[in-house]
Amino acid sequence: MSSPEKLSVDVLIIGAGPTGLFAAYYAGFRGLSMAVVDSLPEAGGQVTAMYPEKMIYDVAGFPAVRGRDLVKGLVEQAAQWDPTYLLGRKAVGLEEAEGGGLEVSLDGGDVVRAGAVLVTAGIGEFTPRPLPAGDGWLGRGMVHFVPALDVHAGKHVVVVGGGDSAFDWVLALHPIAASVTLVHRRSRFRAAESIVREVRGLGVRIITDAEVTRLRGETEDGPLAEVELEIKNEGREVLPAQTVVAALGFTADLGPIENWGLEIERRSIAVDTTMATAREWVYAAGDVAAYPGKVKLIATGFGEAATAINNIGVALNPGAKLFPGHSSG
Numbered sequence: 001m002s003s004p005e006k007l008s009v010d011v012l013i014i015g016a017g018p019t020g021l022f023a024a025y026y027a028g029f030r031g032l033s034m035a036v037v038d039s040l041p042e043a044g045g046q047v048t049a050m051y052p053e054k055m056i057y058d059v060a061g062f063p064a065v066r067g068r069d070l071v072k073g074l075v076e077q078a079a080q081w082d083p084t085y086l087l088g089r090k091a092v093g094l095e096e097a098e099g100g101g102l103e104v105s106l107d108g109g110d111v112v113r114a115g116a117v118l119v120t121a122g123i124g125e126f127t128p129r130p131l132p133a134g135d136g137w138l139g140r141g142m143v144h145f146v147p148a149l150d151v152h153a154g155k156h157v158v159v160v161g162g163g164d165s166a167f168d169w170v171l172a173l174h175p176i177a178a179s180v181t182l183v184h185r186r187s188r189f190r191a192a193e194s195i196v197r198e199v200r201g202l203g204v205r206i207i208t209d210a211e212v213t214r215l216r217g218e219t220e221d222g223p224l225a226e227v228e229l230e231i232k233n234e235g236r237e238v239l240p241a242q243t244v245v246a247a248l249g250f251t252a253d254l255g256p257i258e259n260w261g262l263e264i265e266r267r268s269i270a271v272d273t274t275m276a277t278a279r280e281w282v283y284a285a286g287d288v289a290a291y292p293g294k295v296k297l298i299a300t301g302f303g304e305a306a307t308a309i310n311n312i313g314v315a316l317n318p319g320a321k322l323f324p325g326h327s328s329g
């Protein structure tokens with residue numbers, strides 16, 4: 001979107017995870033215009049950020065679907081209504097608009113005007129835990145996510161971390177990278193034993209009790225070339241590396257949304273059976289929405305997105321029917 005400062009839509013969806021993406025499809029299906037904002041640079045929420053390569057077995061209609069394929073399908077399904085994506089942008093403020101509706105301000109100062117807002121912010125904005133030695137290297141060889149594997153084909157890769165994500169990235173990159181080395185600062189791993197066994201079985205080098213002390217470029221400002229480690233009882237080692245995946249986990253925080261006058265219960269937003277929050281014209285769905293008996297799953301997020309958008313449809317157009325009709329044609 002070239003000028004989001006002028007954007008005005010029926011529904012602004014905050015969060016491009018599975019729930020927000022399906023809500024975008026559903027809003028179009030109901031004849032509503034929509035925009036989707038997400039602080040991450042890619043759509044897909046937790047699936048893209050944490051487990052794009054994992055198989056998911058409990059999405060209705062898919063006996064098994066890879067995370068990235070599910071997100072691709074959701075983006076394609078929504079694309080028929082041409083949603084406006086505001087990626088890499090964080091929703092920070094929510095105000096009543098003059099003359100009705102709401103105004104959501106984004107970081108950077110733009111304001112989106114919307115008839116209703118659907119908050120699908122999941123567990124909130126993810127902030128990757130930093131790799132201290134990687135300061136200044138983000139985007140110059142160091143990454144926290146691996147949204148596209150092929151970018152790392154033929155490269156020497158060092159994955160730092162000891163949790164499931166670190167081992168997932170090793171498994172995903174091993175077939176295409178020139179080499180993959182896993183570096184962890186402890187001797188024990190948080191990751192499941194089965195995945196640790198699988199990685200060991202591939203013969204991937206695992207260096208434990210090791211701290212990354214420095215990243216170095218080909219030249220002073222050049223791309224990443226090597227990683228220096230300090231290994232307990234062994235001393236210094238330098239590994240060739242064009243990519244460092246810093247998989248040290250994330251912190252998640254609802255941040256500014258907590259100050260929007262919604263009813264927040266344990267980092268979730270209380271909703272009624274229509275997915276309406278305590279604030280008029282603001283709805284919530286997916287992991288972020290709370291009600292008695294809530295189960296946080298992709299499948300429930302899809303259902304809640306449909307409930308929220310159908311109710312928004314009626315709230316915006318009181319003559320409209322709540323039941324949208326069937327999509328099959």
Ligand SMILES: Cc1cc2nc3c(=O)[nH]c(=O)nc-3n(C[C@H](O)[C@H](O)[C@H](O)COP(=O)(O)OP(=O)(O)OC[C@H]3O[C@@H](n4cnc5c(N)ncnc54)[C@H](O)[C@@H]3O)c2cc1C
Binds near residue numbers: 299
């Ligand atoms: C390792 C792992 C495995 C899982 N496996 C399964 C499984 O097998 N089956 C299953 O059903 N579920 C699984 N889940 C849970 C599933 O991923 C979540 O239930 C699902 O992602 C929730 O979707 P969502 O769209 O509600 O929220 P999210 O996926 O969390 O997306 C929310 C989005 O909102 C954005 N956001 C937050 N605040 C703001 C803001 N202020 N401004 C802009 N953007 C904002 C975030 O950046 C994020 O992209 C798993 C989760 C993990 C971590």
